[in-house]
Each structure stands twice: as structure tokens, then as C-alpha cells.
Amino acid sequence: MTDSPHISTSQRLFESDAPQALAAATFLLAGFALARQHELLGEIEQVLRESPLRHMQTPGGFTMSVAMSNCGALGWVSDRKGYRYTPMDPLTNAPWPVLPSCMQQLATEAAALCGFAGFMPDACLINRYAPGTRMSLHQDKNEVDYSAPIVSVSLGVDAAFQLGGMQRSDKPLRIGLQHGDVLVWGGEDRLRFHGVLPIKPQHHPLMGPDRINLTFRKAG
Ligand code: SIN
Numbered sequence: 001m002t003d004s005p006h007i008s009t010s011q012r013l014f015e016s017d018a019p020q021a022l023a024a025a026t027f028l029l030a031g032f033a034l035a036r037q038h039e040l041l042g043e044i045e046q047v048l049r050e051s052p053l054r055h056m057q058t059p060g061g062f063t064m065s066v067a068m069s070n071c072g073a074l075g076w077v078s079d080r081k082g083y084r085y086t087p088m089d090p091l092t093n094a095p096w097p098v099l100p101s102c103m104q105q106l107a108t109e110a111a112a113l114c115g116f117a118g119f120m121p122d123a124c125l126i127n128r129y130a131p132g133t134r135m136s137l138h139q140d141k142n143e144v145d146y147s148a149p150i151v152s153v154s155l156g157v158d159a160a161f162q163l164g165g166m167q168r169s170d171k172p173l174r175i176g177l178q179h180g181d182v183l184v185w186g187g188e189d190r191l192r193f194h195g196v197l198p199i200k201p202q203h204h205p206l207m208g209p210d211r212i213n214l215t216f217r218k219a220g
């Protein structure tokens, strides 16, 4: 991966309102979530008390290394039957926790800054990456309508995000994501392949060794 195109990111000490275009309809809002980090982390903690993180099964029978949960009307699940959205948490047999307002507002505002006015997510996937954990290249395509963007919030230790093309074989752009960064992709970029390279051992003052990613979607 050392030869892939690389967008380097310096330490971010303040929020930037100017989206950085990485592709035609893919934008980085560096540090956009920093101003509400404590509120966000409190809301995440509350959600995870109701619907704990768990390692889901892939349809092929493997255990996913990223631990996941959801909030919102719909939650993304994977098991032997496949990938899909469900209104109920299969672990608790209860509806997924309500999407907290600070999280929803963050996603709606970030999308609007990137040209996607009126984005109303009904699903937020919470991914927790421990050191060494990765997410291989994939497309987000379990949603009903691709006209809404994906809004992805990074918290905790740094990650190297791979922004691929429309084909799995397209060489991905490598984007450094830090605590508080928000990435938005939609429109003609909505079905780009993307993934996360293995998380390096690091320490974040609020999150320890882990990375948490929130992915907001209009799923139903
Ligand atoms: C995802 O594609 O669901 C997660 C992306 C990320 O963790 O940044």
C-alpha cells in the first residue's frame, strides 16, 4: 500500500467549515465533530448500554473483527442469512435505540455543507475497531435509495481510510482520518468501494486504543 496516493493530514486543533473535495462528490470535513465530541461520546455510551457492541457473523460463517451496534429506526445486521437492515436488534429482541439528536444533527449539518441538503438518516451503524482490525473494501448497497449520501464520523485513534472507485480492482486513494473528522460521499460517488486499513497500535486520550466510526445512512 506504500505506493498508493496519499492525502496526508496534520494534527487538527480546530474545526474547519470548509469541505475538502476528495472526489466529485466526496468531501472531508476535518475536525467537524470536535466541537461536540463530549456530547457525542455520551450519546454513544448510552446507545451501547441499550444495544451492546457485538461481533456479527458473515454470511459465509466467519466472525467479523469489527464490533458493531446500531441506533435509529433501522440497524444494519449480518448473519448466516446475509446482510440487511432490521428494525429490531437481534441481540436484545427490542427496537434499536433511538438515534440521539446530537448525532442526527451532526450528520444532517455535515451533509448540508457538502451539498446534500435535507439528509435525514434513519440508521446509524456504530463500528468499533480494536488495534489490528480492518474493514476490507466494500460498497454500501443494502440501502433502498442511493440518492442520500453516507456520512461517516471518526472518533478515537487514527485510521487510514481507503476510497476506492466503482470497481473493486480500482486503486484506492488513502485518506488519513483523525478523531473528529467527518467524511461525506454521495451522488456519483455513492457506490464507491471503501475500506479501512488495519488500525495501528496507538493511544487516544478519550478512547484509549480504539477507533469508533459512526456511519449515518438513509436505509429505508
Ligand atoms: C464502513 O464503511 O462501514 C466504515 C468505514 C469507517 O470505519 O471509516
Ligand code: FE2
Residues within 6 Å of the ligand: 138, 139, 140, 194
Ligand atoms: Fe461502508
